[in-house]
Amino acid sequence: MTDTPVLETIGLSKSFPGVRALHNVDFRLFPGEIHTLMGQNGAGKSTLINVLTGVHEHDAGEIRLGGSPVNFAAPMEAEAAGIRTLYQEVNLCPNLSVAENVFAGRQLKRHGAIDWKSIHVRAQKALADLNVSVDVTKSLDTYPIAVQQMVAIARALSVDARVLILDEPTSSLDDGEVTRLFDVLRKLRHSGLAILFVTHFLEQTYAVSDRITVMRNGEREGEYLAKDLPVELLVSKMVGHERMTERLKRAASEPPAQRGAAAPFLEMRGVGRRGLMNPVDLDVQPGQILGLAGLLGSGRTETARLLFGAERSDAGATKVSGKPVKLHSPRDAVRQGIGYCPEDRKKEGIVADLSIRENIILALQARLGLWRCIRKAKQREIADDYIEQLGIKARDAEQPIGLLSGGNQQKVLLARWLATEPRMLILDEPTRGIDVAAKFEIMDRVLALCAKGLGILFISSEVSEVVRVSHRIAVLRDRRKVAEVAGHTTSEDEVYRLIAGGSQ
Known part of the structure; x- marks a missing residue:
């Protein structure tokens, strides 16, 4: 590993309406290292990657590639400069062959026609370099997700990548497939490639990382050599210790009422x-x-x-x-x-265009089936009852749920499931x-x-x-x-x- 970063940010900041996503972030990525980005949800990891790769334009600060300032206006510019990104969901064409995916958009030609023989040979070699042996003429979707990840890496490396960014690449892999991927990453590190690895898994972080940068609340908390950062200290730095309000202090001293074993x-x-x-x-x-x-x-x-x-x-x-x-x-x-209030209430919970009444009776109506429709008067009665019970602040039950505050939307979701008893x-x-x-x-x-x-x-x-x-x-x-x-x-x-x- 050299002393000069291949990719670096200085004082990088980025804001969205009402949200400060990044603030004065310094970051360094060196050739021949696996550098892991750690942080809780909302810490700024994804925004940093998106700014580095030209998805978003930064508001302040500087990005340097190979020591020279850069400002990518689009992901294609970052790719042309040698920064390749692999996301959690493999972004390939499952209906095309493995070889076609490796060389998509830059097919080798001979005498004006696509040279399929050369494409197959070179795709086979690119995968063999990653210790993967598959029939490259077969459709990509015939292979498991672990092989598809390797195909994505082979595609990235076939265009002289200087930086490889892996955003949650192991989220859909089992332990054996993770081990295989890490063997490949170590091989790539030894070849001099700079690898930025984003994960939430602690054991994986220490299994493969040379260096760790911790993000919290849009800021860089610190940069550490993995060998010098005990896992307990990493968790503490990721989570932080926010000052509790007086009410939180009182609540923390009041344990839930105990009940006999049942x-x-x-x-x-x-x-x-x-x-x-x-x-x-x-x-x-x-x-x-x-x-x-x-x-x-x-x-x-x-x-x-x-x-x-x-x-x-x-x-x-x-x-x-x-x-x-x-x-x-x-x-x-x-x-x-059994009822379920999901984590993402906007995507998996509420139906924003429907009224409070319609959102509340959804689960109950689904349980009863299409042929046992709940009369509208009964729907209003149920909705009004839960609006009063849960203190939902709304004009009336016919107000669209999308116009409510987050807390009141959450109460409507709670009412939805309580209505099913x-x-x-x-x-x-x-x-x-x-x-x-x-x-x-x-x-x-x-x-x-x-x-x-x-x-x-x-x-x-x-x-x-x-x-x-x-x-x-x-x-x-x-x-x-x-x-x-x-x-x-x-x-x-x-x-x-x-x-x-x-x-x-």
Whole structure:
């Protein structure tokens, strides 16, 4: 590794309307190194990559490539300069052959015609250099995602890349495929390529990284050699320690009311899906809150989606009220009395153009079926009742939900599932992006429902919130359950230690 960065930013800043995405960021990437970018959701990682590759124009600061200032107006300019980016979703043409994907847009020609023989030979060699042996004449979609990732890398390297940026390349790979990818990355590092690796997986970070840059709240927290940064310290730097309000301090000292042990409503044993989530054991009891704690990428949402049937498991067994069940779809879960408020309420929760009333009755109507339509007068009665119960601030039930604040939208989603009279509720980041007052109001409602016997699976990136409300906490790391502890006797620091790899 040389002492001169191949890619560097100095004082880089970028803002969007109402959001300061990057502020005065200094970053260095050297030839012959794997440099990992770490940070929580919203830390600025994606924005930094997008600015480096010409997707967004920066507001202030400077980008240097090979020591010379550059200002890419589009991703194609960055690619022409030798910066290649591979995103989480493989951006290739699955209907074309492997060879066609490697040389798409720059086919070799001979006597004015495409030289397929040379293309096949060179594509085969490019993949062989990555320790991949496949028939390059076959359609790309006949191969698994791990091979498609290698094809994308071969395409990037076939145009003399100086920098390779990998944005969450392992999110859909199993452990064996990750190991194979890392072997290739180490080989590329030894050839002098500069590799910027973005991931949320702690174990993968330390398995492959030479250097780590930590981002937090749009700023660079620091740059470290991986060997000099213990995992516990990395977690602390990623998360930070925001000053708690007086109300938070009081709430932190009030553990949830304890209930006697009861037979689980839901039992998961070894439930998982290859490339998504390693097999996990979980019990959700009536009248208790089971919290899921872990960093982004630890498998929290994946576990929730497996439980709700939004992702189909390929291993393990599930029981509801002691009886084996198959949750092949959300409809199966709803029939078993399970509700789910998803993490992204705008994309997966609300239907913005529909009214509050229509959003509230969606799940109930779906459970009843198309031939048992709920009369409009009954819909209004249900909606008005929950608007009053949950304190939803709106003109009336006919107001479009898209016009409500985030906190009130979240209350409507909660009302949607309460209207189905569930026995269990999955809440994935129910307080994200809403103000403190709405946050505590929603959590007060959740605790009250739990006291009446509702079983709750609660997911939050705020470990302090998980500790405060949970009776039990399952700790996840790198798509595995690594510990389970009692919520009311466990401190926030102890949970962070488990997330970072400490023993129970």
